Amino acid sequence: MANAFDEFKVHSVAEFFKKNRQMLGFSGRVRSLTTVVHEYVTNSLDAAEEAGILPDISVEIKEFPNEHYVVKAEDNCTGIPQKHVGKALGMMLAGTKFHRYMQQRGQQGIGASGCTMFSQITTGKPVHVKSGTGNGKVFECDLFIDLKTNQPKITNFVEMPGDFKGLSIQAEFAEVKYDKSTHSVFEYLKLTAIANPHAQITLIEPTGEKTVFPRSTNQIPKRPSEILPHPLGITTNDLIEKAHHSVSRKVGSFLTTEFSRVSNDKIKEIDGIVNEGKAPDNPEYVNFEKKPSELKWPEAERIILAFQKVKWIAPSTDSITPIGKEQVEKSLRNILNPEFVSVTERKPKVFRGGVPFMVEAAVAYGGQAGTKTANGIGGDIIRFANRAPLLFDGGGCATTEAVKTIDWKRYDIKDFENEPLTVFINFVSVYVPYTGAGKQAISLEDEIIQEIRYAVMEVARDLERYVHGKFRAHERANKIKAIMRYVKQLSADLPDLAGMGKPDQLEAKLVKLIETKYMQGELEGDEEEGDENGEVKNGKPEGKDDAEEEEQ
């Protein structure tokens, strides 16, 4: 064992992810290339949103011998200041997003640096960067990571005057492959376009073919705002850490300034609960007048317990921006050309006590909805988190779990695996609990799964009415067809049978009789089925969750 400990070493996070690159999404040739594009494009979309810019993003992929590919991703956003470029693209766990409580696509400070690492371990080449922040100067440089230390190295730095505003990254990769399969760059960008109708995205494929996913709205999404954490969403450890770094003079004012929804009245209420029946000399007494830096763990724990007993206003949800029902419908109609669409945008909820989130869900039926299967067409789930497509690891994702546990037969969908059906889910939150650093699946947390189920069940009810109506219409059409078959014969035979002369246009009259009288009665019975015209329904009135039955 002494032997084993002779080998004791400390490793950098870059070495960790170099060895376990599959954890960042670098496994499989096609997936690896999609991961690269995913990281660059989500960064561009985040930058655009924060700066209030309509993003113009282009991705160009070129193929070279020995299965080497060069990816060039360029945007029209705000660039990266020279001071930060090394760490932003050449150091893992560095960035602007990790610590902010705000809806963003990226949140880890790993993605783009992970691409730099992947480029250098497969081709030995640095990444080439060009950045213009709009101050009349543009710089370019080459950049790599010292994997042993997780430190950026910049070479060939040049600065020049120029109008280019935005960021352009060019990197070479091996062990990747370009194709147009389900998990390809093409599919990824198509889904990105669905969820980001304000973005113009251009793809130039290795063949030279150029595809533009055009902007379908000029409305810039609301700038995401940073919010203070809600008392119900923090742990004792968070409270201690914040307290010990606080500049507030008292525990009380620390709580009101660094958390949302904490008023002076609430402080009194919490003080009352924590110190109930305790004299100030009781060792369990918590003094809300003392310095936050003096707060001890057991005291913080008692405050956290008191938080659970107080009635709170829900967290502010200003920070959460969905795509919007109209946009989701428009996107799904454009791309899938379905017979029927229904979209719902649920009210914001919270998970883990205080992290705000919301779910948008839609269902599209018929047309190009669904996915190709061995047997034909089957149900498909398209998943997004903060508008970024989730293409991989669907098996362990809260979205899939929610859809899978719905009893689709209740909604006239006999077999989800065999219907032309696409379920769309967008999970929006200031913090997405991804299962891995590759950010492809949402952790199976009950509150999240439940809310996604409610959302999907809501649109499934609309779908049921449509499918049921479609089935009835089909049956009725068959019945009428059967009757009509006898009309001609009847109109010829009737005069003889009745022993009278042949009246004018007997056949036409009979047809009209059937069409008006007979079908009217049938139709009346169908009235309440309604909504066969494929219009988007606005879903159920809010607050109906309690009435929603549980399927088992």
Place this chain on the structure above:
Amino acid sequence: MANAFDEFKVHSVAEFFKKNRQMLGFSGRVRSLTTVVHEYVTNSLDAAEEAGILPDISVEIKEFPNEHYVVKAEDNCTGIPQKHVGKALGMMLAGTKFHRYMQQRGQQGIGASGCTMFSQITTGKPVHVKSGTGNGKVFECDLFIDLKTNQPKITNFVEMPGDFKGLSIQAEFAEVKYDKSTHSVFEYLKLTAIANPHAQITLIEPTGEKTVFPRSTNQIPKRPSEILPHPLGITTNDLIEKAHHSVSRKVGSFLTTEFSRVSNDKIKEIDGIVNEGKAPDNPEYVNFEKKPSELKWPEAERIILAFQKVKWIAPSTDSITPIGKEQVEKSLRNILNPEFVSVTERKPKVFRGGVPFMVEAAVAYGGQAGTKTANGIGGDIIRFANRAPLLFDGGGCATTEAVKTIDWKRYDIKDFENEPLTVFINFVSVYVPYTGAGKQAISLEDEIIQEIRYAVMEVARDLERYVHGKFRAHERANKIKAIMRYVKQLSADLPDLAGMGKPDQLEAKLVKLIETKYMQGELEGDEEEGDENGEVKNGKPEGKDDAEEEEQ
């Protein structure tokens, strides 16, 4: 955007995993507790194996108010030297395992430190450690991680004389829960015992109930040995990094000493391929006589390409130790008491060109095999990597993918979800490509999935014979029962019908006639079905892969 970059920060890997604790397996109360036990127990088993000790491991869990739990994990192994204890348990990405090319349960240097982090963020308390390395001295200390810097802090250190040899860790956790569900500590230890029959494992539950999973063999598993990487399993980047750190004097000797299977003859062959038709002044000429530190990327890439063109002896598989067929059978019989078991131990294979691995698979049928479902009993998969149970994230695991893509109907298993069937899989390798830092699923790499499929199909064929035989036996028994029903009547009526006196023991004679004559004929037809006695079959002869049909 200038605003965004004002917030640019660098974070430690400990902060990353604190924020994304679900990536380490700390999500859900039951799972979090299982993760803690998993990390401590796998470390103990690794330590025992490396030191050649028969492990004695005890896990004690106590419950305290406010859902606080204390976990005490103790082993009889080699302890941790004082010098290393801080980093081993209080610093992420530090340890003896990360960089070694060797079969181990742990491989990241995160697990135990992750538990320290989880203890301190849920209870604010340090972890208490007691360690004896067998030198007559024992030390104890408290230990936590400075999360901002990922540095260990040790307090209350005391050393005393003592005979204790091993490691004892005691830690308090909140946001966890003890129960006995499918993913619980109890289940985890039960599965650990199945795959580690040389270990004695004791669990003391919060109720005080004590369960011993006894050692079922005194044979210490072969000590895992570190191997040199195989030329087919390395990337250009690996080659460059190794070359630049090498103490060899020439590129040629560097290759023969730092990789396995590289002889001087092979160097000549590679030299021939790389430099074919190139004069030494050609810029593409690679000089195998120069210092390894002078090797450039394009040269390394040409060497790697040449590696692919040379015929190599397969990687050494000495480093790979399976559980063994007899042990797997014994374990499955003990725990599931099945009607039928079949086990196979496949020959070692390689993935990613040069990483050796092997698959053990078994199938158990009837008895307690299978898992409880809403409809009764359904097929179950128990998964292991290097003998450590994988309880979570089965959806995205190569093992599950392999089992799911088998057409079970071909093996007379009409519906995998509705049979009393347990499939056992142990994946053994010097490197397990886990999908996440929580080490619960094996990455979906084609070579791995395919080999697991072959292994499972092999035992499935044995199962088919058993199930088919059982079905035939059942049919035959019914037929005989029907005939026997008439024997009594016949033996009474036959004398009358024949017009003769009642012979002695006519009924017994008829029964004997049916049993011998009639059934014999039936049985002969069944002979080749054989193997109804539930004996373990030794699987197919090796090298039959080519003949194995692909199911689609």
